[in-house]
Amino acid sequence: MVLSLVNLRRPASGLGERSILMVGALQWTAKIDLADPVLAGTPPFTLLSIDRRTLQLPHGGLVRSDGTSGAATPADIQVSVAGQARTLVVANPQGDQFQADLLAGTLRFGAALPAAGAVEATYFVGQWEQRVARLEGDLEALVLGGDVTAVGDLSASLMAAGLAAPANVPGVSSVSVTELGFVAVNGNTAVAARQRLVRFHFEYELELNLPDSSGGVIREIPVTEILV
Numbered sequence: 305m306v307l308s309l310v311n312l313r314r315p316a317s318g319l320g321e322r323s324i325l326m327v328g329a330l331q332w333t334a335k336i337d338l339a340d341p342v343l344a345g346t347p348p349f350t351l352l353s354i355d356r357r358t359l360q361l362p363h364g365g366l367v368r369s370d371g372t373s374g375a376a377t378p379a380d381i382q383v384s385v386a387g388q389a390r391t392l393v394v395a396n397p398q399g400d401q402f403q404a405d406l407l408a409g410t411l412r413f414g415a416a417l418p419a420a421g422a423v424e425a426t427y428f429v430g431q432w433e434q435r436v437a438r439l440e441g442d443l444e445a446l447v448l449g450g451d452v453t454a455v456g457d458l459s460a461s462l463m464a465a466g467l468a469a470p471a472n473v474p475g476v477s478s479v480s481v482t483e484l485g486f487v488a489v490n491g492n493t494a495v496a497a498r499q500r501l502v503r504f505h506f507e508y509e510l511e512l513n514l515p516d517s518s519g520g521v522i523r524e525i526p527v528t529e530i531l532v
Contacts, residue, residue: 305447305462312441315507323433329371330513333426334362338385338417356416359423363515364409367430376404380428383411386421432515442482443504448490455487455498466504478507 336359341352343362351360367373368380376392381404383390390413393401397414404411406427417423445462449455463484469476483503490499 305445305458308444308446310442310444312439315438315440323435326432326434326513327371327430329367329369329428329430330432330515331369331426332363332429332515333424336423336425338422339420341423352417357413359411359413359417361409361411361425361427363427363429364407365430366404366406366409366427368406369428371428371430373406373430376406380404380406382426384424385413385417429515432513435512435514437510437512438508439510440505440507443506445502445504447500447502449498452487452498455500459484459500459502462502466502469506475508475510476506477509480505 336351338352341359342348342350351362352358366376366381368377375394378392381392383392383402383404388400390400390402393403395403397403397412399414401414402411404427411423411425443466445459445466447455447459447462449458463481466479467481469479481502482505483501485501487498487500490497
């Protein structure tokens, strides 16, 4: 089979893109370069303290894996430094241990972090935005086979799988067969003797979960000056 996506377009979504504010527990992974531990912006914000033991995560207002607040457990946050896992403790971290303040989104390490490598932290944010990106178009499937029976059987199986996609493929909301060609001679016997074209029209929705409103570092504060 040769599959091709054609006539792709994004349906109109009304008055601009909209998002829904979600509350609960969204798993997120942040990776911070220890050679340049800054948050992009003007001016850049340093995420690592001078003694290299306190690290500010890009998000604050973190929650436990079940969406509740409270002290962190190993199920709620995992941290590695240069690929080596660190151990979570409640207080006074030593050596390869760390302490997590979920509300503030900060990590306190038992020893100074190295000058190179990366810190990778997986945690849960309690509030985020959910957007839906929609796409529709046509999927063309050119079925190739050695004879009429093989092409007919393969194209029938393909149609059944395509029409069942809304129940089996996350995000696919509808599928319909818009064209079913006849089994024709391919002409290139080195590839296959017969071919058949099947065209589907589909609609697809992708949910995008982005923790834009989860708190954390303030990147920029607008200031308006008024002369009285």
